[in-house]
Amino acid sequence: MDRYENIAIRAALMLIGVFFIAVIGLAILKGIDVPTCITDFPPFKEGKVIKLSDKEYQVQILARMWRFEPNRIEIPAGSKVIIYTTSADVQHGFEIEGKAVNLMAIPGAVNKAEVVFNKPGTYRFVCNEFCGIGHQAMYGEIIVK
Amino acid sequence: MRMEKYLRSMVMWHIYVGLLAISVGVIFGLLQVLSRSGIYVLPPNIYYQGLTLHGVLNAVVFTTFFIVGFLYVITETTLKEKLNKGLVYLSFFTMLIGTLLAGISILTNKATVLYTFYPPLKASPMFYIGATLLIVGSWIAVLNTSLTFLRWRRNNPGQKTPGPMVAVISIYTVWMLATIGVAIEVLFFLIPWSLGIVKSINPELARTLFWWFGHPLVYFWLLPAYLAWYYILPKVAGGKLYSEVAARIVFIMFIVFSTPVGLHHQYSDPGITNVWKGVHAFFTFMVALPSFITAFTIAASLEYAARKNGGNGLFSWWKKLPWGNYFFAYMISAMIAFIFGGISGIVNASYNMNQVVHNTSWVPGHFHLTVGSAVFLTFLGLSLYLANKLTGKKIFNEKLGTLSAYLWLIGVLIFSWGMMQLGRAGIPRRTNLGLAPYMTPEERIFMIIAAVGGIIMFISAVLFLINFVGTLLNKKEKEVELVEIDYADAYYKETNLSPIWDNWKVWIGIAILLIIINYTPVFYDVFRATYFVEGGYSPFSPLPMK
Ligand code: HEM
Ligand SMILES: [Cu+2]
Ligand SMILES: [Cu+2]
Numbered sequence: 001m002d003r004y005e006n007i008a009i010r011a012a013l014m015l016i017g018v019f020f021i022a023v024i025g026l027a028i029l030k031g032i033d034v035p036t037c038i039t040d041f042p043p044f045k046e047g048k049v050i051k052l053s054d055k056e057y058q059v060q061i062l063a064r065m066w067r068f069e070p071n072r073i074e075i076p077a078g079s080k081v082i083i084y085t086t087s088a089d090v091q092h093g094f095e096i097e098g099k100a101v102n103l104m105a106i107p108g109a110v111n112k113a114e115v116v117f118n119k120p121g122t123y124r125f126v127c128n129e130f131c132g133i134g135h136q137a138m139y140g141e142i143i144v145k
Numbered sequence: 146m147r148m149e150k151y152l153r154s155m156v157m158w159h160i161y162v163g164l165l166a167i168s169v170g171v172i173f174g175l176l177q178v179l180s181r182s183g184i185y186v187l188p189p190n191i192y193y194q195g196l197t198l199h200g201v202l203n204a205v206v207f208t209t210f211f212i213v214g215f216l217y218v219i220t221e222t223t224l225k226e227k228l229n230k231g232l233v234y235l236s237f238f239t240m241l242i243g244t245l246l247a248g249i250s251i252l253t254n255k256a257t258v259l260y261t262f263y264p265p266l267k268a269s270p271m272f273y274i275g276a277t278l279l280i281v282g283s284w285i286a287v288l289n290t291s292l293t294f295l296r297w298r299r300n301n302p303g304q305k306t307p308g309p310m311v312a313v314i315s316i317y318t319v320w321m322l323a324t325i326g327v328a329i330e331v332l333f334f335l336i337p338w339s340l341g342i343v344k345s346i347n348p349e350l351a352r353t354l355f356w357w358f359g360h361p362l363v364y365f366w367l368l369p370a371y372l373a374w375y376y377i378l379p380k381v382a383g384g385k386l387y388s389e390v391a392a393r394i395v396f397i398m399f400i401v402f403s404t405p406v407g408l409h410h411q412y413s414d415p416g417i418t419n420v421w422k423g424v425h426a427f428f429t430f431m432v433a434l435p436s437f438i439t440a441f442t443i444a445a446s447l448e449y450a451a452r453k454n455g456g457n458g459l460f461s462w463w464k465k466l467p468w469g470n471y472f473f474a475y476m477i478s479a480m481i482a483f484i485f486g487g488i489s490g491i492v493n494a495s496y497n498m499n500q501v502v503h504n505t506s507w508v509p510g511h512f513h514l515t516v517g518s519a520v521f522l523t524f525l526g527l528s529l530y531l532a533n534k535l536t537g538k539k540i541f542n543e544k545l546g547t548l549s550a551y552l553w554l555i556g557v558l559i560f561s562w563g564m565m566q567l568g569r570a571g572i573p574r575r576t577n578l579g580l581a582p583y584m585t586p587e588e589r590i591f592m593i594i595a596a597v598g599g600i601i602m603f604i605s606a607v608l609f610l611i612n613f614v615g616t617l618l619n620k621k622e623k624e625v626e627l628v629e630i631d632y633a634d635a636y637y638k639e640t641n642l643s644p645i646w647d648n649w650k651v652w653i654g655i656a657i658l659l660i661i662i663n664y665t666p667v668f669y670d671v672f673r674a675t676y677f678v679e680g681g682y683s684p685f686s687p688l689p690m691k
Contacts (some may be wrong), residue, residue: 002637005441012437016430021373023496033498034412037670062358085415089689090566091263092680093504097571102413102502107265108211108676109349111415115552116624124583128504130196130259131686132266133189136581138443 027036027094033105041110043086049073052082061085062094063105065133074143077120081142085111096142104129117144148221148628153535160212160528162241163207164507164613167521170288177530177597178560182592186579193257193684196575200260201251204245204516205581209279211524213240213286215369216313218531220290222630223307224297229289236285243278246271257684259575261355262335264346267681267690270339273331280324287317293623305639305647308392309632312372315396316662318653319403320365322660326357326407338681349416349675351668355406359661364403364432365514368396370479370523374443378476380633384450389635391442393646395435400652402432405663412499416674422496422669429494429662436487443480449636471546475526478554479519485558486514489565504575507568510561510595513602519555522550523611532616537625542616549608556605560598 027033047062047069050131054077062069063085075081085105086095092105103111105127117123127138170312173195179185180192187195213236214222232341249271255267262276290313294306328389330351337343375392386392411417448462454676456465467473489511493499502508526546533540540546568574570588578592579585645651680689 003369004445005391005438008441009434009438012434012441016437018431019491019495020427023426023498027419027423027497032500034419034497034500035415035424036422037417037674038415039674043676047436066683073512089687090266091352093573095504095571095573100497102500102503104352104411104413104415105673106348106352106415108347108678109415111413124571126573126583127572129263130193130266130575130684132682132687133193134524134687135193135575136189136577139581139583 004076017028026031032100035111035113038110038112041084041112043108043110044084045088048123055079056082058082061094061105062088063131063138064088065090065132066127066138067138068094068125068127068138071140072143073140074145077144078118079114079144080115083115091129092131092133092138093126095126095128097124097126099123102128115140117142120144147626148218148535149227149230150666151230152217152221152228153335153625153628155237156217156531158237159217160531161208162244162419163210163214163524164610166202166210167243167606168609168610170199170207171603173368174203174601175200175603178592178596179407181576181578182596183579183589184593187577189577189580190254190257190685192534192577193259194251194254197251197257197259197439201247201351203311203521204366205260205276205279206517208520208524209283209391210320212281212316212365212369213237214391215524215527216290216518217286218535218628218630219309219313219372220293223309223313223632226293226300231468232285232289232292235283236289236448238301239254239285240279240282240347243275243280243282246278248275250275250446261359263355264285264335264348264351265336265678265681266684267339268335273335273339277328277336278482280328283320284324287321290317305642308386308389308635309372309376310375311396312368314649315400316365316368316372318400318526318649318656319368321363322404322656323358323361323365326354330354330358332392341369345677345679346681347671347675347677349414350668350671352411352414353407353417355533356410357664358407359410360407360501361403363512363516364399366520368399368486370520371395371439373523373527374439374480375446375475376474376632377630378443379446379450380631381470381472382450383475384446384633385636386447386633387442387449387635388637388638389639390646391438392637393642395438395442395677397646397652398435399432401656401659402428402435403660404656406432407664408667409494409499409599413495413503417667417670420668421663424663426494426496427580428659430491433487433491433494440484440487444634446633469547469549470542471540471543472526472530474547475522475529475548478550479522479526480618482514482518482522482554482557485561486511488516502568505568505574506564506574506595508574510564513564518553522553526550529616532613532641534622534630535625536617537621538616538625541612541619545608545612549605549612552608553605555603556598556603557600558598560595560602562594563591563598565594567595
């Protein structure tokens with residue numbers, strides 16, 4: 001192996017290292033993370049919105065062929081929302097436009113994310129996993145006032 | 146190298162089946178862009194049935210048949226040992242029967258479950274059995290190749306494995322390690338469940354087993370393209386492989402790092418601790434390293450070729466590359482697409498960044514640059530090349546080949562750009578967007594742009610097929626006696642290679658160890674946090690199947 005090749009490999013390794021540290025650094029320092037394993041919340045059979053306090057909501061999203069329950073959620077601006085997803089039938093996805101929230105909704109499993117809505121507006125959420133012939137119509141909205 | 150007539154024609158049959166698969170596959174690709182953009186909207190049942198065909202035919206049938214056939218040629222021409230004829234036939238027909246069974250169940254709309262077949266969407270048992278036979282058939286080819294390699298080892302003690310064979314070993318090792326996951330999924334869970342022998346299934350467990358297979362699967366597609374870029378392309382371009390050792394190390398790194406990374410498809414999944422997702426992210430970054438090395442080594446090999454052709458200057462040497470040569474055109478288009486494919490792939494791999502793009506249209510934007518171009522174009526170029534070498538027929542029109550290669554590159558860059566913009570806006574993949582109530586007019590425009598790219602890709606594919614069929618219709622120029630593949634010499638040769646670099650047991654052992662380390666905690670999580678559920682569903686009704 002010649003000198004240039006050596007340099008190229010080292011440079012590539014460094015680049016990869018910087019990327020990895022940046023990504024994990026963001027997760028640790030800023031809390032921008034992917035969903036993790038939870039065992040304290042068994043799969044639920046109904047969707048609901050629970051107001052925990054003025055600025056804190058718990059939303060249980062039940063995905064089913066081919067709608068979300070609930071599919072219209074109203075919250076005041078500045079609210080923190082704890083989202084749980086599961087499915088009543090096949091696999092679905094749950095993704096909020098403009099937010100780094102992207103959860104699979106899997107039957108027999110519960111997924112969780114936390115997200116804060118500061119700006120008022122309407123946030124679309126869609127199903128992003130094929131779930132049958134009605135899949136393209138499966139969406140909902142979070143209305144932040 | 147004298148290659149028996151049966152093998153030459155069998156390799157061509159592998160290629161025919163593969164190309165037949167994509168001939169149908171790209172028609173549905175065209176329909177998908179038309180339907181998604183609202184230009185010509187398909188009813189949902191046809192859209193998703195077509196998407197299942199598109200994924201299965203292009204990504205599984207085409208690739209597997211082509212790779213098995215191609216690697217037969219590489220194995221015999223580098224080792225100069227004969228493969229077992231009976232096993233060649235057995236493998237081919239097993240794969241063919243499997244493909245037909247799976248194909249019939251998709252065509253009769255009994256398996257509209259996409260190529261990932263996530264339960265509890267349930268296909269007819271024939272679909273899973275067909276998929277199993279396709280894989281088992283490929284295993285027979287691996288067995289055949291392994292026996293041939295071991296015979297070569299016995300007959301050539303002390304010799305190091307020739308470079309192209311290193312690639313073959315890497316490809317088949319990756320494939321064997323990968324298919325363990327999906328074999329467990331299909332044999333122990335899906336088939337008994339779809340036959341009604343067991344009632345329940347754990348969807349998260351199935352996903353985890355599927356993605357154990359799903360990522361190394363992409364290296365099973367990509368590495369044969371690397372094989373061509375390293376060992377054949379430099380010769381065709383008029384140069385040498387820059388560094389033999391680099392090539393060997395790259396293929397070995399893929400053996401080690403290809404499999405313990407499946408969680409990067411499951412960052413959004415429940416039931417798996419994020420730490421393990423981070424560990425798989427780390428190994429995914431590691432497996433990017435050999436691709437960086439490849440970029441360097443191939444660029445250096447091409448620069449050497451260009452300078453030998455009279456190129457000079459710091460940057461202007463590239464003008465002296467054989468841009469008009471059809472083979473070069475396919476490969477270079479493949480590699481240019483792969484630059485963008487690789488970069489977007491690093492975005493996907495980037496743990497939390499994946500939350501923005503997961504399952505959005507970004508993802509098909511990404512992989513039409515990788516498997517849908519880097520791999521696809523390389524295989525198309527090789528198909529023409531092998532047709533010429535193995536049948537002795539002149540290529541119908543080399544310029545048409547060159548044209549179709551560049552046309553595809555233009556098309557796919559437009560297509561992927563549009564799809565990626567859509568993805569960034571949060572528009573999902575696997576979705577008949579023409580009927581989606583939530584698309585905004587601005588988003589529709591990106592999809593129309595993607596459709597323009599898709600139409601160009603389709604035209605390019607048609608040009609290729611005309612060229613290929615035209616080649617077959619040509620008269621034989623000469624009787625094929627010897628099959629000579631243009632293997633490149635090395636510029637930096639392997640000297641004093643430490644025996645460790647030729648010890649496959651060691652590398653395969655390390656790979657298995659890494660799989661055990663990286664997957665044990667994952668399965669532990671899945672078993673403690675997720676459940677089996679009863680029933681199966683057809684895509685046509687929200688009520689469970691009877
Ligand atoms: C004319 C050329 C092609 C066009 C226009 C095209 C178009 C598309 C589109 C629009 C999608 C996304 C559909 C959706 O998510 O709703 C898609 C998916 C896909 N394409 Fe292509 N494609 C073409 C060729 C290819 C080739 C050559 C390959 C691979 C060798 C390929 C592999 C795939 C795969 C694996 C999927 C994913 C299927 C799934 O999500 O289940 N495509 N294609
Ligand atoms: Cu869906
Ligand atoms: Cu992957």
